[in-house]
Each structure stands twice: as C-alpha cells, then as structure tokens.
C-alpha cells in the first residue's frame with residue numbers, strides 16, 4: 111500500500127514580516143490559520159487558508175471590523191464560524207466570531223469571486239429589534255420619527271444614512287444624513303461596510319452597518335428611515351427588524367404635503383410623485399411590511415405608531431446572565447466546549463482560584479452576525495471546575 115501522504119502540520123508560519131502567533135482550525139478540507147502579526151508598533155490579524163486538497167495557501171478577503179488582536183484563543187463552533195476569544199481586553203470586547211461560511215460570507219464570496227471571511231463582534235444580551243419605516247416622499251416619515259425621538263430620547267436612536275443628495279436647509283451633516291460623495295460611498299459599499307443601499311429619486315442612499323450597530327450598542331432601539339428597496343434588502347439580511355410602511359390618506363394629500371414642504375424643485379416633485387405610485391404598489395408585497403400605518407391625522411397616526419412599537423416590543427429584559435463587570439480587562443482562554451457552550455478559564459488565577467474564574471459562554475440564542483454584530487451572547491461564571499470539564503469528558 112502506498113505511503114500515506116504526511117499529515118500536514120501547521121507549526122509556525124510567517125504571515126507578515128515577522129513570525130506570528132497562530133491558531134490552526136481544521137474545517138473539512140481546509141485549515142484556517144488565524145495569525146497575529148506584530149509588525150512594528152501595530153498588531154493585526156492575518157488570516158490564511160490551507161486547501162489541503164490542492165496544498166495551496168489562500169489569503170481571503172477579510173471583511174468587518176477586526177478584533178484588537180493582542181493575543182487570542184480560537185475554537186470551531188460549527189461549519190460556519192470560529193469563536194475567537196481576545197485576551198487583555200474587557201470581557202465585553204473579547205468575544206469575536208470569524209465567519210467562514212455563513213450566508214453573508216457565501217454572498218460576498220459570490221460577489222467578489224474569491225475566498226472571503228468576515229469578523230463579527232460578539233455582544234452580550236439581546237438587542238431590541240430595529241424599526242424600519244418606509245413610505246413615499248412627503249408622507250410624514252421624518253415628522254413621525256422626530257416626534258418619537260423627542261418623546262423617547264433614551265429609548266430610540268436614529269440610523270443616520272449616507273446619501274449623495276444635497277442637504278436641505280436646516281439639515282445637519284452627521285445628524286440627518288452623512289452627506290457623501292458618490293465614489294467614496296461606492297468604495298465603502300464594495301468593502302462590505304453597508305447593510306443596504308439603493309438608488310432613490312436619482313440619488314444614492316445607504317445604511318452603513320455602523321449606523322445601526324452604534325445605536326444598538328447604546329442600548330437604544332434603532333429607527334431606520336429607508337425606501338422600499340432598502341426594506342427589501344434589510345428583510346433579506348441577518349438583521350431582524352419590524353417593518354412599517356406609512357401611507358398617505360390620498361395621493362392628492364401626499365402631493366399637497368410634498369409641495370407645502372417646499373424642499374424640492376418642480377422636476378424633483380414630479381419624479382418623487384412618480385416613484386410614490388410605485389412605492390405604494392409595493393407596500394402590500396407579501397412578507398415585506400409587518401404594518402401599514404395611514405398618516406391622516408398626525409397625532410392619531412403617532413399614537414398608532416407608539417402602539418405598534420410597544421405591541422411589537424419583544425424585548426425581554428436580559429435574564430441577569432452576565433458576570434459582575436464586563437468592562438474590566440480580562441485574560442481568558444478557551445478550555446472546552448459542548449453543543450451550545452464554550453468554557454473559558456482565566457489565565458490570571460491559579461488552578462484552585464481558577465475555579466472561580468471559569469466562565470461559560472452560552473451560544474444557544476445568538477442572533478444577527480456579519481455584516482453586523484453577533485448578539486444574544488450570555489456569559490456566566492461557573493462555581494466548579496467539574497461543571498466546566500463536562501464538556502471534555
């Protein structure tokens with residue numbers, strides 16, 4: 111019988127100009143090497159993939175904001191993602207997922223025609239579902255959202271879109287929109303920084319991932335004011351949201367409001383009214399919008415919007431599953447895993463004391479994922495090393 115090909119071993123490889131620390135994770139016929147390169151003052155992650163069938167190395171396109179990369183441990187969660195635990199940062203900032211074959215990675219791989227991986231930061235606790243509000247130009251979306259933000263400033267946050275449209279009088283860059291140049295916006299879109307984008311009324315509009323995640327990270331419910339195309343994209347993405355379409359009481363009233371607002375030229379008004387007919391037709395597309403809201407009397411409509419949000423408010427208070435202080439700098443490494451939990455051991459405590467420094471990361475209720483954050487993490491400390499080792503036995 112011919113001699114078996116030597117098992118390929120990844121000992122130490124040079125990813126960057128200097129040797130690096132690395133983890134080699136075998137997934138089927140591929141070995142993912144997650145390396146840290148300490149070039150000069152900065153430390154960054156290098157990812158390489160060994161295709162064992164062809165014995166060739168592939169350097170994938172890496173999407174998403176990457177971890178601080180001080181030092182780390184890694185473990186395969188499933189065929190789609192690798193858990194990476196950063197050391198020397200706060201626990202809140204230490205859990206990261208390297209997505210290697212999730213639907214988003216597959217989509218990006220198809221778009222780019224080359225190998226892709228994507229980082230997604232793990233975030234403790236569940237987030238309230240963002241609220242997508244769509245509707246024809248002039249129907250009253252902005253007015254309703256402004257009322258909501260004014261009455262509940264600590265509960266809601268606005269997803270500030272990017273647009274190539276020129277600012278209106280009183281519109282503030284970074285507040286109402288990020289007013290951007292087309293080429294820069296298109297470049298950022300190609301680099302996977304946007305959750306969705308669309309050409310609307312002759313301009314480019316888009317929602318960056320950070321625009322949504324930064325609001326959610328503040329513990330606020332994110333409100334997105336986007337068109338029907340954008341709503342479709344979000345509906346198809348990993349971001350679970352509530353979708354509301356605002357309708358005018360009549361087309362004549364819509365035109366009256368758009369004209370009365372006085373923000374568009376006659377030509378722009380005509381274009382927006384033409385698009386309004388198409389958008390109204392799509393408001394009933396099956397499975398697109400959860401609620402249709404008629405904005406006839408403003409106050410009544412606003413009350414209905416508030417009822418919709420509280421009805422749909424599926425936010426369950428987190429069940430106190432977190433350790434005391436997730437902000438303190440921590441140094442945990444992966445010890446073992448079961449079907450739904452990964453056990454971490456503190457590297458600062460001795461074995462006896464370490465029993466108090468054992469953590470369980472519950473992965474059973476994860477939501478979201480690249481291109482956004484991975485939410486729904488639960489972490490709790492374990493009182494005995496036996497509980498923790500059950501994953502190994």
Ligand SMILES: Nc1nc2c(ncn2[C@@H]2O[C@H](COP(=O)(O)OP(=O)(O)O)[C@@H](O)[C@H]2O)c(=O)[nH]1
Nearest residue numbers: 247248271307308310315316317335336337340
């Ligand atoms: N897809 C998408 N649409 C957006 C975004 N931001 C705004 N829009 C939509 O673009 C359209 C035009 O917005 P705007 O120029 O502010 O006019 P308005 O609708 O009259 O307020 C509206 O339907 C908005 O909902 C975005 O980030 N993505």
Ligand SMILES: Nc1ncnc2c1ncn2[C@@H]1O[C@H](COP(=O)(O)OP(=O)(O)O)[C@@H](O)[C@H]1O
Nearest residue numbers: 247248249250251252253367371405406407408
């Ligand atoms: N229910 C309503 N009745 C009458 N006018 C309204 C009503 N809601 C909004 N408006 C007015 O209609 C115009 C368009 O509202 P706006 O919030 O800018 O719409 P959108 O953001 O959907 O384009 C504004 O001048 C606003 O004051």
